Amino acid sequence: MKTIDVINVTKTYGEKLALNDVSMSVTGGEITAILGPNGAGKTTLLRIVTTLIYPDRGEIRIMGQDPFKSKEVFKKVGYVQELPNLPPFMTGRELLEFSAKLKGANREEIHRVLDLVDMKENANKKIAKYSKGMIQRIALAEAFLGDPEILIMDEPNVGTDPVLNLKVREVLMEMRRGGVTVLMTSHELEEVKRLADKVFFIYRGKVFFEGTTEELVMRFLGVRVILETRDRESLISALKGLEYVKGLEESNGKFVIELQKDEREELLRELVLRGVRIKAFYLDQDLEEAYERAIREAGAR
Numbered sequence: 001m002k003t004i005d006v007i008n009v010t011k012t013y014g015e016k017l018a019l020n021d022v023s024m025s026v027t028g029g030e031i032t033a034i035l036g037p038n039g040a041g042k043t044t045l046l047r048i049v050t051t052l053i054y055p056d057r058g059e060i061r062i063m064g065q066d067p068f069k070s071k072e073v074f075k076k077v078g079y080v081q082e083l084p085n086l087p088p089f090m091t092g093r094e095l096l097e098f099s100a101k102l103k104g105a106n107r108e109e110i111h112r113v114l115d116l117v118d119m120k121e122n123a124n125k126k127i128a129k130y131s132k133g134m135i136q137r138i139a140l141a142e143a144f145l146g147d148p149e150i151l152i153m154d155e156p157n158v159g160t161d162p163v164l165n166l167k168v169r170e171v172l173m174e175m176r177r178g179g180v181t182v183l184m185t186s187h188e189l190e191e192v193k194r195l196a197d198k199v200f201f202i203y204r205g206k207v208f209f210e211g212t213t214e215e216l217v218m219r220f221l222g223v224r225v226i227l228e229t230r231d232r233e234s235l236i237s238a239l240k241g242l243e244y245v246k247g248l249e250e251s252n253g254k255f256v257i258e259l260q261k262d263e264r265e266e267l268l269r270e271l272v273l274r275g276v277r278i279k280a281f282y283l284d285q286d287l288e289e290a291y292e293r294a295i296r297e298a299g300a301r
């Protein structure tokens with residue numbers, strides 16, 4: 001399987017403990033995002049996974065192999081570094097040609113990835129003359145080369161415009177359909193909500209939460225259902241006596257119902273049974289607010 005395992009990894013820079021006994025398993029064929037505030041240890045983790053730096057303790061497995069011992073595994077891994085430091089004296093095309101040789105990709109592949117990131121017109125320019133977004137585009141193109149089985153991306157959306165971001169999202173979803181494993185860091189919570197099957201929330205070098213974005217929201221924000229109805233009175237009377245309903249707020253014509261635990265199915269069934277006509281019923285998915293609360297909770301520990 002195209003899995004990535006991080007096993008009890010610790011890393012210090014001098015006195016600074018950047019990763020503190022971190023373990024995580026990235027499931028093959030899924031998109032996994034690492035979240036966490038600046039300085040949490042995300043880049044350090046990806047640099048260890050890609051063997052750019054050594055951990056003080058712990059081990060990495062990529063597709064079951066120790067990448068520090070068998071570099072061969074990287075032929076099938078695409079990697080986008082944070083703020084990629086590409087050779088300025090090369091053109092984008094030259095860099096991709098060099099990389100294609102290492103990965104055993106052909107010329108058509110170079111053509112394909114340049115097209116994918118919309119860089120055909122600028123491919124023959126020196127990287128020194130690229131804008132920030134163009135550098136990121138070429139770094140993405142390089143990662144997409146050679147049919148990777150695993151993609152590791154450190155903040156792939158930094159510096160790129162919304163049109164490219166949409167395209168990259170489509171490419172990633174397409175790759176997921178093809179069974180590619182993606183491990184990425186991001187501060188773009190909307191993007192994470194759309195893409196990630198699973199997230200790891202890292203705080204001060206430790207994994208503080210793992211689960212889906214929906215689970216993250218429920219864990220830190222509680223279970224809040226948003227309901228739209230014109231039957232205000234019957235809703236209020238139907239909610240009375242439901243012991244798992246913790247609170248009710250009305251805002252902008254919508255009702256926010258706070259539940260003690262995830263009793264969404266039960267609640268919907270009860271409301272329908274009691275004749276409340278419902279226009280919309282969905283979980284409050286405010287990932288930004290949940291993220292902010294997760295940081296507060298982690299910091300208070």
Ligand SMILES: Nc1ncnc2c1ncn2[C@@H]1O[C@H](COP(=O)(O)OP(=O)(O)OP(=O)(O)O)[C@@H](O)[C@H]1O
Pocket residue numbers: 013016017018036037038039040041042043044045082
């Ligand atoms: N080369 C280095 N030398 C010393 N300290 C470092 C080095 N690289 C990172 N650190 C420290 O290690 C900690 C983790 O940094 P890291 O870059 O992994 O965080 P991050 O989660 O990727 O942050 P960001 O979201 O800002 O990219 C930080 O406290 C940082 O200051």
